[in-house]
């Protein structure tokens with residue numbers, strides 16, 4: 001007899017959203033993770049989580065389907081109405097400007113704190129009787145023809161039909177399954193921090209491809225605040241992290257030949273910066289490689305990418321939406337652990353994941369290349385794209401799905 005229909009491991013946004021989505025199908029879920037509390041409580045104008053995400057419409061739709069979007073504090077969500085991407089020539093013409101108005105859509109994206117999303121997911125799961133949470137770490141699991149059993153650090157054991165690994169980019173479950181996962185280290189670290197800015201950002205997100213191959217993004221936050229993601233070389237990132245708040249603020253202002261300051265005015269850093277190593281990674285399989293695959297990878301456990309396009313979580317939430325849809329629409333004679341259903345999930349996620357990983361990887365490579373010819377060509381390319389409304393609409397459609 002199985003105690004649960006499924007066990008979800010990992011309490012990042014993907015794991016929490018998966019639990020809520022699948023509980024709506026009446027499935028009995030055990031959710032195991034060592035850290036359910038996001039740690040940061042974003043409830044005043046001084047405390048802003050430095051982990052900030054640009055969410056696409058597919059993510060907004062999923063959060064809405066699980067009744068989380070409406071429950072969020074919308075005064076802490078910033079709509080992106082414009083996006084400006086600058087080349088490394090320092091010339092204003094080498095810029096692509098995406099505008100929600102020109103594309104006749106209400107917004108390009110939403111900018112939201114990670115802690116805010118997690119906190120709202122936590123509140124929603126309290127009202128979901130089908131989810132049981134256990135604060136513990138999974139140390140081992142055994143998969144048989146009948147079920148899958150997980151063992152935890154505290155010495156507990158639980159069984160279910162299916163195990164969903166939402167345990168992040170270093171997924172211990174993926175490692176134990178020995179699923180081949182090629183990793184491409186970008187040799188860059190993302191330094192993230194929030195700033196108060198002097199000038200009104202008008203809902204514009206900016207990204208500068210700098211002439212040393214680094215990428216600086218400033219995303220708008222409510223109340224004249226900005227969130228920075230500086231994808232810097234590893235050594236440079238360490239230097240940036242050691243700077244005083246005042247020096248880091250002036251360093252950001254003077255980046256991109258001073259064009260940052262032209263847009264933002266003076267910047268004042270809010271609480272200390274954080275950093276994240278950047279790598280591309282894709283598991284070769286996202287269901288366990290055996291005849292009865294009872295284990296499924298989801299979110300960063302299955303794929304990770306450079307944040308230059310702000311798409312990693314969006315991709316993970318599309319994994320969640322797809323799995324939810326497949327379970328909802330499966331034939332009545334199939335159960336959720338039917339290998340046919342799980343293979344459908346693997347096939348369904350392949351194209352989206354590959355396309356996004358390829359595009360972000362190629363963009364990163366294009367801009368890290370220091371050859372004079374490539375540099376001229378890419379800046380020319382940007383100004384040509386900028387002149388074509390058709391191309392820009394195509395790019396927006398792809399990026400916003």
Ligand SMILES: Cc1cc2nc3c(=O)[nH]c(=O)nc-3n(C[C@H](O)[C@H](O)[C@H](O)COP(=O)(O)OP(=O)(O)OC[C@H]3O[C@@H](n4cnc5c(N)ncnc54)[C@H](O)[C@@H]3O)c2cc1C
Nearest residue numbers: 010011012013014054138167168299300310311312313314
């Ligand atoms: C600088 C930066 C900026 C980004 N910006 C964006 C953006 O704008 N838009 C976007 O869409 N994406 C963005 N991303 C990507 C995004 O951060 C990730 O895709 C997302 O956080 C992945 O969530 P996840 O829940 O899959 O994994 P994680 O958040 O890593 O969660 C994994 C969970 O598993 C738990 N766990 C691990 N091992 C065990 C175990 N043995 N037992 C139990 N639990 C375990 C962990 O404790 C954790 O709770 C960005 C990434 C970076 C680095």
